[in-house]
Amino acid sequence: MSGTAWYRRQRHQHRCPDSVGGVPIRRLRASAARLPAALFPAVLVRAVLTLVLLAASACGGGDLPTAGPDRQVDHPADTASGEGRPTVGTSTPEVPTPETPTAPETPTAPVTPAATADPATAKDSNQTTATPEDQTAVTPAPRLRYAFPVTGRPISYHPTHSAYPATDIFADCGAPAVAVTDGVVLEVSRVDRYRPGGPAGPFNGGKLVSLLGDDGVRYYGSHLDTVDAGIDPGIRVRAGQRLGTVGRTGNANNVCHLHFGLSPPCTGRDDWWLRRGVIWPARYLDAWRTGTHRSPAGEVTEWRDRHGCPTAP
Structure with missing residues (x-):
């Protein structure tokens, strides 16, 4: 069979x-x-x-073992040469088992890296940074804003003044008078004490407000018709804030205008010969009227360095 x-x-x-x-x-x-x-x-x-x-x-x-797509068996009779045939006295070599292929990894969405600092400014995580105790940050002083002392139309002024440096700003009675810059109110007079033939000087301004600006300059406005409620010594105001209205009190000669003066604060009160004005304001008024924030602090400081604070007119 x-x-x-x-x-x-x-x-x-x-x-x-x-x-x-x-x-x-x-x-x-x-x-x-x-x-x-x-x-x-x-x-x-x-x-x-x-x-x-x-x-x-x-x-x-x-x-x-069986031959398959993943496994190939080499038998001694299947090869034409002596390779792969077992020799006498030796054991049959084991056929290596190939590794079972694993499924490819499922691609994951790319991770968006966290934002990093510019390489030029990035610091190593181990680097020690300065603390407030060993590094003092210098914060520049904020730039001050300046406003023209009177709002509304018509407005006019002359670059000169009689007897001493100041400027008379002519406007309609009742026109708003405002703070030139941020600061603190120094003096307020809501009563017109001026009397013709009376003392020359102390009450010439009639109703008035003086302001110490954050730039160290004293700003003075007089001949007011009214002083607004809440405008009192020690009160803080901001640039452009209304202080009162233009009038003709004091020795204004019945002409509606605002007497405007710049001076160092000195004692801050009762020094009428200083508060009425010590430098010419015209060029600063020109700048403020066009929206330019020009400070008179430098010129006022120079004046005080030369003259100090005179104790009498």
Whole structure:
């Protein structure tokens, strides 16, 4: 009976033989693996091994490795050269099992890096930074705003004044008089004490307000018709804030105008010969009227450095 017929008979009867020709299948497999190829013709070796493999396949293949897409078995009879054939007295080399391929990683959305400082200014995380105790930050003084002392129209003034440096700003009675810059109110007079033939000087301004600006300059406005409620000594005001209204009190000669003077604060009160004005205001009024924030502080400081604070007119 040929090997093929025998195999078909076994498959038909659905039983698995334990031996072939009285020799156990396992022993045949072990013996076949140890047989040197030089003792038998290649055709005989192929026939014997084919019979063994067919018998083993009928029982599910036993423990022989099977060739597949992921696994290639090199049998001694399958190679034309001596490579891959086991030698006498040595064990059959193990066929390496390839690693099971893993599914590719699912790409994740790119992580947006956190914003970093400019490389030119970035600091190492271990670098010690200065603390307020060993580094003093110098904050520049804010630039002051300046406002023209009177709002509304018509307005006019002359660059000169009689007897001493000051400016008379002519406007309608009732026109708003405002703070020239941020500062604190020094003096307020809501009563017109001027009397013709009376003392010359102390009450000439009639109703008035003087302001110490944050720039160190005293700003003086007089001949007011009214002083607004809440404008009192010690009160802080801001540039452009209304202080009162233009009038003709004091020795205004019945002409509506605002007498405007610039001076150092000195005592801050009762020094009428200083508060009425010590430098010419015209060029500063020109700047403020056009929106230019020009400070008279430098010129006032120079005047005081030269003259001090005279104690009498």
